[in-house]
Amino acid sequence: MDFIDYRFWVALDKWTAREAALLLDAKDPYLHSNFDIRSKGGQPGYEKARLIAAVIKRTNWGRRYGVCKWEVKEDPIYICDAVRHAGFTLPAPLIRELAKRQSREEPRAAPRFGEGDGSKSAATKERQTMLKMIIGLAMGGYRMDPDAHRNLHAKEMRLDLERAGVALDDATIKKYLDEARRLRRSVLDGQRQID
Incomplete structure (x- = not known):
């Protein structure tokens, strides 16, 4: 597992699908430049990241969140929520940073992350x-x-x-x-x- 500065990544307004897949697989996107979500061949060590990328690509953003996909498909909070609902466990440091970000922002109708998200409901x-x-x-x-x-x-x-x-x-x-x-x-x- 890589050391990842989740504080930096969560502060960003947008993630690419590639960045999100690696971050949610506890891999730093800067250290894994050889990972390509469009690659047809298998990339050993990136199986979970490829599954996460598939979830991101195939999420029906409008049906799940009631908004147009262009509004949320690159937003870290919505990406993390969609992947979490697909059954993946998010890294605990990432959940903490998401909760901090949400506590600083104005309330909005976004999925919530917080203290209880580290353990399953x-x-x-x-x-x-x-x-x-x-x-x-x-x-x-x-x-x-x-x-x-x-x-x-x-x-x-x-x-x-x-x-x-x-x-x-x-x-x-x-x-x-x-x-x-x-x-x-x-x-x-x-x-x-x-x-």
């Missing part, structure tokens, strides 16, 4: 538990490969849910499966860092 823990159950059942019951690029089991799951009297569309099922896969990947990455 009860709702976040419940959601992550639910996602862990989803990925476990999908892998065990449907033999889903969590590392495959496409999910081939959503239709089969939808039919089983309909038989049980629960109607969900394929897009909703895929959305939750993708979120569960990202959570699984981040848990595995965290375990590898501990080992």
Whole structure:
């Protein structure tokens, strides 16, 4: 893990997707100039940063925050919130600097960071538990490969849910499966860092 001056980075009004992906992966963008989010080939050591970049790129800013994407897609506070909601844990020093920035600014309808953000809320823990159950059942019951690029089991799951009297569309099922896969990947990455 790099030493990062999060105070400097959080003071900026804008981050590029590349900078954000590296910062949220606890890597200093100035020290990792070889990381390219557009690279088609794998870049060892940057797997988590690539996943974070994908979250940033694919976030529906308007639906999530009720504002045009050009207003928030480069704002560090909104980027961190979108990545946090995708199941990634933000570095604690970054959360502290975000909370300090927000305490100095005029109140606005932005996601809030503060003392309690270092540990997960009860709702976040419940959601992550639910996602862990989803990925476990999908892998065990449907033999889903969590590392495959496409999910081939959503239709089969939808039919089983309909038989049980629960109607969900394929897009909703895929959305939750993708979120569960990202959570699984981040848990595995965290375990590898501990080992």
